[in-house]
Amino acid sequence: MATSSQSRTGRKFLFLGLGIVLVIAIYTAGWFYAANRLEETVIKAIAPGGTSSIKGECTDMAFRGYPFRIGLFCSKVNVEDTKTGVTTSFGALRSAAQVYAPGHIVWELDSPAEIRTPHGLTVSAQWANLQSSLVTKLKGIDRTSLVIDGLKAQAVSSVTNQTIDFDSAKTEVHLRQNGADLDGAVTLNDAATVVQGWPEILPRLNAIADVTLAGKAGMIDGSDTTGLYGASGELRRVMLDIGDGRIMRISGPFAFDDQGYLSGKFKLEIEKLGDWADNAKQAFPQLQSTIDTARKLLGALAGGGDHTSVDLVVDRGRATVSGFIPLGKIPPI
Secondary structure, eight states, X not given: OHHHHHHHHHHHHHHXXXXXXXXXXXXXXXXXXXXXXXXXXXXXXXXXXXXXXXXXXXXXXXXXXXXXXXXXXXXXXXXXXXXXXOEEEESOEEEEEEXXXXXXXXXXXXXXXXXXXXXXXXXXXXXXXXXXXEEEOSSSEEEEEEEEEEEEEEEEETTTOOEEEEEEEEEEEEEEEETTEEEEEEEEEEEEEEETTXXXXXXXXXXXXXXXXXXXXXXXXXXXXXXXXXXXXXXXEEEEEOSTTOEEEEEEXXXXXXXXXXXXXXXXXXXXXXXXXXXXXXXXXXXXXXXHHHHHHHHHHTTTSSEEEEEEEEETTEEEETTTEEXXXXXOO
């Protein structure tokens, strides 16, 4: 009896040990599967464009954090869109997710970054710190947030030989799926844009943009293949603040046609119209008389005050004030 009891006890311990080993093996396999999904998700977040055309390379890739965290580390990230020919490179990548919440991913990306297009456009960027978080669901990325401190970027066109410099003390981008729609918000703090050879149109400013694109939830992770062509939406607000109460706001519905031309009816509000006009005359001294005429016209529409609100109508790129005062043409996207 004692021998039989010891034998049964031994078998129980054997089965228990095998069960533990099996559970560890399944857990480990699941951990590495989740780690590989983490790589795919982060690459899609960095350069969305459709899973079939995006190829990512993670140099010196290492998975860390086992068993309670899932971490992906790379010394360099290269992304290529084989459909458009756009190539992108970044510095080191660090990303992580908790095992109990693998769909909530946080990641950091180091500069420098460089984007090259087959049309001769090169964009290079540096930053002090870039942090992001994203939440996935069964179908794609549900929402994502990006915060960049000390961003400095330069765009150079080999076709036009034009250079544009942009810098911002802090940049925030927030995107989320709202049913079939895409909600987006962008905030810029202490930002400036300088076009080489052009006068400085605006001083350093703070800006906020808030927009919804109808039926474009898939743009957040690249599952939408048409982009802005044929898209429509609502610009809830764009606000430019250059200080001392000088604020400009734009809002209204808009749409892009299949050729990329913009149409829409926007409400344009300007606080301290006279100060904006003075700033424009400093940037374009050769247009002082034209700017004075426009100032008087907008002032008349505002009833002689320094706050004006007018309709800005865009019809396939042709922009007018209230539908009859021409402003110029906006090129297609």
